[in-house]
Amino acid sequence: MGTVLGSGGHWEEREPGMITRRDFLKGSSLAMAGLAAAGLPGRFARADGAGHDGPPNVLLIMTDDQGYGDIGAHGHPHLMTPVMDGLREESVRLEQFHAIDPTCSPTRAGLMTGRYSSRVGVWHTVMGRYMLREDEVTIADVFHDAGYRTAIFGKWHLGDTYPYAPRFRGFEHSVVHWGGGVGQAPDYWGNNYFEDHYHKNGEWKPFQGYCTDVFFNEALRFIEQHRDEPFFVYLPTNAAHQTHSNVPQRYADRYGDVDAPDRLKRFWGMISNLDDNLGVLLDRLDRWGLADNTIVVFMTDDGTTMPAGAWGDDPPEDWAEQYNAGLRGTKGSHYDGGHRVPCFIRYPNGGIEGGRDITRLAANIDLMPTLLELCGLSAPEDVAFDGDSLVPLLKGEGEDWPDRTLCLHNQRVLDPIKGRNWTVMTDRWRLVDGDELYDIQADRGQQDNIIDEHPEVAERLREAYEQWWEDISERFDESTRLYVGSEHENPVALSSHDWLLEGTQNIPWHQNSVRNRMESSGPWALRAVREGRYAFVLRERPAVAEYPLEAEEARLKVGEHDITAEVEPGATEVRFEVELPEGDTTLQTWLIEDGEAVRGAYYVDVHYLDG
Numbered sequence: 001m002g003t004v005l006g007s008g009g010h011w012e013e014r015e016p017g018m019i020t021r022r023d024f025l026k027g028s029s030l031a032m033a034g035l036a037a038a039g040l041p042g043r044f045a046r047a048d049g050a051g052h053d054g055p056p057n058v059l060l061i062m063t064d065d066q067g068y069g070d071i072g073a074h075g076h077p078h079l080m081t082p083v084m085d086g087l088r089e090e091s092v093r094l095e096q097f098h099a100i101d102p103t104c105s106p107t108r109a110g111l112m113t114g115r116y117s118s119r120v121g122v123w124h125t126v127m128g129r130y131m132l133r134e135d136e137v138t139i140a141d142v143f144h145d146a147g148y149r150t151a152i153f154g155k156w157h158l159g160d161t162y163p164y165a166p167r168f169r170g171f172e173h174s175v176v177h178w179g180g181g182v183g184q185a186p187d188y189w190g191n192n193y194f195e196d197h198y199h200k201n202g203e204w205k206p207f208q209g210y211c212t213d214v215f216f217n218e219a220l221r222f223i224e225q226h227r228d229e230p231f232f233v234y235l236p237t238n239a240a241h242q243t244h245s246n247v248p249q250r251y252a253d254r255y256g257d258v259d260a261p262d263r264l265k266r267f268w269g270m271i272s273n274l275d276d277n278l279g280v281l282l283d284r285l286d287r288w289g290l291a292d293n294t295i296v297v298f299m300t301d302d303g304t305t306m307p308a309g310a311w312g313d314d315p316p317e318d319w320a321e322q323y324n325a326g327l328r329g330t331k332g333s334h335y336d337g338g339h340r341v342p343c344f345i346r347y348p349n350g351g352i353e354g355g356r357d358i359t360r361l362a363a364n365i366d367l368m369p370t371l372l373e374l375c376g377l378s379a380p381e382d383v384a385f386d387g388d389s390l391v392p393l394l395k396g397e398g399e400d401w402p403d404r405t406l407c408l409h410n411q412r413v414l415d416p417i418k419g420r421n422w423t424v425m426t427d428r429w430r431l432v433d434g435d436e437l438y439d440i441q442a443d444r445g446q447q448d449n450i451i452d453e454h455p456e457v458a459e460r461l462r463e464a465y466e467q468w469w470e471d472i473s474e475r476f477d478e479s480t481r482l483y484v485g486s487e488h489e490n491p492v493a494l495s496s497h498d499w500l501l502e503g504t505q506n507i508p509w510h511q512n513s514v515r516n517r518m519e520s521s522g523p524w525a526l527r528a529v530r531e532g533r534y535a536f537v538l539r540e541r542p543a544v545a546e547y548p549l550e551a552e553e554a555r556l557k558v559g560e561h562d563i564t565a566e567v568e569p570g571a572t573e574v575r576f577e578v579e580l581p582e583g584d585t586t587l588q589t590w591l592i593e594d595g596e597a598v599r600g601a602y603y604v605d606v607h608y609l610d611g
Contacts, residue, residue, distance in 0.1 A: 055230050055375050056349065057294040058143070059223075059285070060367075062111070062236040063274055064104065064155060064181075067304025068340050069325035070240075070271055077322050078258050079268050083279035087298055090354045091344035092394055098363045098425065099302050100408040102339035103332050104180050105130035105157045107301040107364055108236065112138045112158065112169075114368030114385040116407075119472040121480045122158065123411040125180045126509045128498045128525055131159035131480040132169070137383050139368045140170025143232035146377050151222045152176060152234045153215040155241075160186050160199070161482065162489035167202055171234070175200045175207075175218045181241045182211055184510050185497040185602065189542045191511075193238070193246035202489075210248055212239045212270070216277035220284055227288050230375075240270035242305035247273055260311070267306050295347040295374055297367065303331045303338040320445060328446040334410050334423040334432060335446050345394060350374055352394045360398065361427050363406055366390050403427050405461070407468040414502050416476050418469055424461040431461035481527040481584060485534065485608040493542075494524055494587075496602040514541060514602045521600030523588040526558070531582045532611040538574045538589050538601035548572055551591035554601065558587040567591075574601075577609070 069076055073085040099107040105125045106117035113120050113136050121133040132138070144150045151173035152166045159165055160178040167174050175198050179186035188197035188204050193211045197204045207214045219235050239247075251269030258265065278298075285291040306323065307330045308315035320326055320337070329335030343362070346354055365387030372379060373389045392398040409422040424431040430438045430446060437451035437458050451458050479500070484492045496508040499522025508518040517540075528534070538554050541547035554574040555564045561578045589604060590597035 052228050052230060052293075055148075055377075056347065057230055057290060058148075058232045058297070058371055058375065059281075059294055060111075060232075060234045060297045060371075061278070061299070062108075062234075063271075063300045064237055064239060064241045065302065065305040065331055066240050066271055066274075066300040066341075067302075067306075067324060067330065067337065068300075068327060068342055069323055070300075070304050070306070071342060074325050074342070075322075078255060078260070080254065080272055081275045083275045083282065084298070087278070087282065087296070087346065088342075088344050091296070091298075091346040092352055092354055093357045094343040094345070094362045094390070095357045095359050096361050096427070097299070097341060097343035098336075098339045098361070098406065098408070099300070099341045100339065100363050100365060100406065101410050102302045102334065102408065103410065103412065104155070104301055108156070108158055110363070110365040110387075111367055112136075112140070114139070114365050114379075114383075114387045116365065116386045116468075116472050118409070118411070118416060118476075119386070121475065121478065123409075123416055124413065125157065126497055126504060126507055127414060127500050127522075128480055128482065129414065130157060130180070131164045131482075133475075133478075133480055134163040137380055138169045139371065140166070140232065140234065142170070142372060142377055142379055143375075144170040144172060146375075147230065149173075149222075149226040149229050149231040150233075151219070151231070152236070153219045153222075154236045155181070155238045156236070159480075161492050162486050163483060164480075165199075168488065173201060173222060175215065177211070177238060179495075179497055179509070181510075182238050182246075183512075185495040185508060185514060186493070187511070189511065189545045210273070211246075212237055212273050212277055216281055220281060223284065223290070224288065227290055236301070237274060239274055240267055240305070242267065246270075264306060264310050267310075292348040295345065295350065295371065297343070297345050297371075299343040299364070299367075300341045302341065303327070303329060303333060305331045326445050332410050332412070334408060334421045336430065336440070336444075338410070339408060339423075347374065347394075350394075353396065358390075358393050358398075359427075360393060360401055361404055361406060361425060362390055362393075363387060370394070405464045407465055412504065414500060416473065418473075422465060424465050424468075426461075429457055429461060431458055431465070434458075434462055434465070437461075479525040481525045483527050483529055484606040485529040485532065485580075491535075491537075491605045491607040494604045494606060496520075496522070496600065498524055499600070500525060500586075508602055517599060519598040521588060521590055521597070523586045524604075526585050526587050526606075528580045528582055528585060530608060530611065531580065533609040534578055534580050535607040535609055536576045536578070536587070536589075537605040537607070538576070538591070539572060539603045539605075540591065540601065542603050543573070543605070546572055549574070549591065551593050553592040555590040555592065555597060556587075557589070559585040564592075 071084050072079050072081040073088050100110050105122050109117040109120050109122035120136045140150045150171050152171045153175050156166045156176045157180045177187050182191050182193050197206050247269040251273045252265045255265040255268050308319040327337035329337035369385050369389040373391045406425045430440050436449045438446045501522040506520050508514050548570050549567050551567050556576045589601040
């Protein structure tokens with residue numbers, strides 16, 4: 001016998017292999033089939049009590065690359081998201097909520113700090129420009145220090161090693177992949193969304209099942225274990241990240257009758273799988289007596305990754321209206337389609353009446369001050385938020401809420417460039433790149449540039465951009481460095497994902513680029529925490545791959561050292577040992593074939609040996 005979700009929303013005993021369906025507000029959703037395979041307990045008994053009587057729990061869920069239009073309730077003609085639709089009905093909806101800035105790491109940096117992402121050192125997703133500066137305070141730091149049990153499951157993307165990894169940023173428990181997506185260069189070699197290894201509290205561990213199922217299942221374990229204590233659980237999924245669109249085939253098959261490319265069906269299948277997992281999680285909160293005293297936040301990190309071009313040469317004429325909720329732009333765009341995202345907040349015990357919309361301008365940087373206020377917590381005195389607490393709006397007390405101005409840009413370069421891909425927003429206006437002005441209340445799709453009709457508005461917003469840039473740019477000349485030699489982590493694993501090079505096309509940031517042996521080499525920015533002797537072990541692939549080097553020679557340049565060594569035939573690595581002083585330095589490597597150094601070592605492990 002097994003335990004499955006019955007049609008009445010209760011867990012019931014069934015014969016092995018049987019799958020039941022649960023009816024939500026509309027439609028029907030396949031109960032998640034990965035529970036037993038992932039090793040969850042066979043029974044989920046209802047808790048005797050109603051959870052703890054202390055401060056509210058927080059469950060912050062953020063999906064990846066799912067745009068505002070990628071939800072059934074937002075008008076998508078094909079997507080089946082009954083659970084998301086149901087949560088939306090029960091929640092306060094922030095209908096002008098924006099991810100600043102409109103790609104993965106910047107959104108996460110703003111969410112975790114309540115501060116503009118570029119201010120805290122994050123304006124790209126690779127080459128070290130995604131690592132959250134070590135002197136920033138995260139929302140997990142505050143909750144942990146207040147006695148909450150804190151955990152993250154999924155995609156961190158703000159640094160993988162000390163001092164940037166989540167286990168050093170306030171999360172007592174973490175199960176995450178590395179880099180910006182499953183299968184990227186820093187991630188465990190060979191990860192492909194199924195039967196992967198994830199980094200669990202500092203060690204790589206194998207997990208069975210599909211990535212989204214694993215992350216939700218691990219969150220369920222943690223919540224069940226700590227349901228009698230206040231918890232802060234951050235669940236940022238890898239799905240529906242569009243690198244591969246890997247998903248169990250049965251989810252893509254749900255859209256088999258739709259006249260659309262397979263790539264789209266798999267993307268939609270990833271969202272349907274998310275929806276099923278969300279349904280199980282919300283059901284557990286209810287059955288464990290936690291739903292009323294848990295603040296549930298559901299949001300996404302940027303616009304959709306499914307542009308009209310996914311149809312090839314023949315996209316639907318009304319693509320934006322059908323699939324993107326009428327918005328202009330997709331992921332990375334500084335038009336609204338790139339950064340306006342869904343955000344639902346449900347908290348029955350908090351005086352927050354669900355089922356209504358808030359149309360005032362809000363952003364990811366507002367959530368940290370909002371959640372702290374709802375939980376009765378204060379940030380450290382030396383932390384200055386760029387975001388505002390939305391509690392008055394959530395409680396229907398925002399009659400005097402002032403008009404505000406928010407700025408965003410999409411840099412994705414080694415060092416920020418003033419005037420690159422920027423937008424200034426108010427409740428009514430969008431100034432884009434300084435020469436396009438849109439009345440967003442009358443022109444949701446940003447089609448009618450009316451800058452000539454309102455030059456005074458454009459000038460006021462240009463000045464706001466100038467002030468914003470001056471304010472956030474004080475530390476743009478700093479590189480967020482990879483620490484080596486720390487007692488907290490030794491050795492440290494480096495990958496080509498973090499080479500400091502102009503142009504993402506020159507960086508082997510994904511394992512596929514490594515497999516294809518991209519001809520490129522770049523430097524890493526390091527910080528030697530201690531003076532002493534260090535070993536640098538150079539490889540083309542991580543040690544677990546046992547991949548033989550094709551080079552005849554290897555070259556290492558770090559600090560004042562520039563050394564070349566022969567590569568033994570069949571060797572999988574080359575080792576150099578050097579003395580380094582404490583302080584900042586750069587590292588670069590070359591693997592030399594036929595007398596030419598055309599590529600670097602994509603992977604280097606740095607060991608501190610002794611003082």
